[in-house]
Amino acid sequence: MLSCKDLKVWYPIRRGILNRVAGHVRAVDGVSLSIEKGETLGLVGESGCGKTTLGRALIGLEPVAGGTIELDGKPIDSLKGKEKKDARRNLQMVFQDPFSSLDPRMSALEIVTEGLDAFRLYRPGETR
Numbered sequence: 001m002l003s004c005k006d007l008k009v010w011y012p013i014r015r016g017i018l019n020r021v022a023g024h025v026r027a028v029d030g031v032s033l034s035i036e037k038g039e040t041l042g043l044v045g046e047s048g049c050g051k052t053t054l055g056r057a058l059i060g061l062e063p064v065a066g067g068t069i070e071l072d073g074k075p076i077d078s079l080k081g082k083e084k085k086d087a088r089r090n091l092q093m094v095f096q097d098p099f100s101s102l103d104p105r106m107s108a109l110e111i112v113t114e115g116l117d118a119f120r121l122y123r124p125g126e127t128r
Contacts, residue, residue, distance in 0.1 A: 003034040007067035027053040055093040089119050
């Protein structure tokens with residue numbers, strides 16, 4: 001199960017010669033959700049509303065400003081090494097826009113097996 005409670009991802013706005021923080025852009029502010037094992041979550045919204053930022057924060061690719069994220073009851077930020085790699089193996093984001101998520105220099109086989117290869121579940125040339 002993946003869950004988050006009151007999740008916040010804020011980016012600092014810096015101004016002046018001393019580059020001081022003058023405020024924050026609140027990309028994600030107070031999101032709570034729970035996804036049970038075997039469930040899929042579809043997230044929709046207008047451009048710039050924080051969908052990608054939320055997804056990246058949930059899988060640990062974006063630093064959070066507040067709130068908690070838990071995977072199987074464990075805080076995701078406490079996972080290290082093999083535990084973190086195993087957790088990422090079970091989490092996935094699928095983007096709707098193929099032009100920004102598919103590399104035209106890669107074959108369809110390379111695109112589909114890229115994640116499998118990263119987790120050593122498949123090696124190029126191997127048949128299943």
